[in-house]
Amino acid sequence: MFLFSRGYFIVFLLAIAPQTLLANDILTATPVTYLLASQLMLGTPITTTYLPPKRYGIERLSHWFFRKGKNSAAQAGEKATVAITLNALWPQDPLFIFTRQGNIKLIEIDASQAISPSGKGIATVQSTSGKASLYAWLNPNNLGMMVSIVSDDLQRVWLEHVKVIEKNQQDFMVNIRLLINQQ
Numbered sequence: 001m002f003l004f005s006r007g008y009f010i011v012f013l014l015a016i017a018p019q020t021l022l023a024n025d026i027l028t029a030t031p032v033t034y035l036l037a038s039q040l041m042l043g044t045p046i047t048t049t050y051l052p053p054k055r056y057g058i059e060r061l062s063h064w065f066f067r068k069g070k071n072s073a074a075q076a077g078e079k080a081t082v083a084i085t086l087n088a089l090w091p092q093d094p095l096f097i098f099t100r101q102g103n104i105k106l107i108e109i110d111a112s113q114a115i116s117p118s119g120k121g122i123a124t125v126q127s128t129s130g131k132a133s134l135y136a137w138l139n140p141n142n143l144g145m146m147v148s149i150v151s152d153d154l155q156r157v158w159l160e161h162v163k164v165i166e167k168n169q170q171d172f173m174v175n176i177r178l179l180i181n182q183q
Contacts, residue, residue: 025049025080026154029061029095032137033084033111036150040168044161051076051095058090058134065094070101077102082157084150088113088121090134109153111146112136122146140180147172 026041026048028034037048051073052064065073077083077099085093089112096108113121122142124132136142151169155162 025076025082027051027076027080027083027095027099029065029093030058030086032143032146033086033150036111036146037082037084037154039172040147040151040154040165041161042168043164044158046158046161049076049080051099062092062094065098070098073098074102077106079103080106082107082109082154084109084111086110086112086134089124089132089136107153107157109150111150114149114152120145120149140176140183144173144176147176 026037026046028037028048029051031050034048034050041048052061052069056064073095080099080103083096083099083106085095085108087093087096087108087110096106100106100108108115113119122136122145123139124136126132137146147169151165155165158165
């Protein structure tokens with residue numbers, strides 16, 4: 001005889017389900033953060049979502065989030081675990097601010113600066129106006145540093161996928177070294 005009603009059974013299943021069955025999404029809003037997350041999570045069930053329309057350049061992202069993307073960012077945040085930003089490089093990065101509205105437990109990973117006591121970061125180039133270039137990832141050494149920063153944090157979030165993430169990081173770094181050697 002079944003002792004639970006259907007509603008109680010669903011609540012029971014959710015209570016005993018491992019965390020990996022719940023929201024495991026990674027949210028991104030720049031091409032480089034999407035590349036980093038999707039390559040590092042290859043071979044895992046973790047999904048990476050690029051929120052803004054692909055036709056929007058990085059300079060237009062703030063406008064999209066404030067005008068059109070507010071609700072969709074909050075909704076995506078409800079189901080996500082991680083938002084990968086470029087906050088140290090680009091303090092106006094709107095991704096985390098808007099996605100966190102849907103999920104206070106959302107974890108921010110800053111691909112340009114490790115959030116740790118002795119955090120490693122990327123080298124930036126200052127333009128004549130004094131601002132750092134938003135395209136620092138075009139330097140292969142910076143891209144390699146970003147891979148390392150994001151990989152370290154993703155491994156800490158998803159312990160069950162550490163070996164896969166490490167392997168993907170090694171493969172990514174080999175490709176970056178090949179790119180540097182070709183230049």
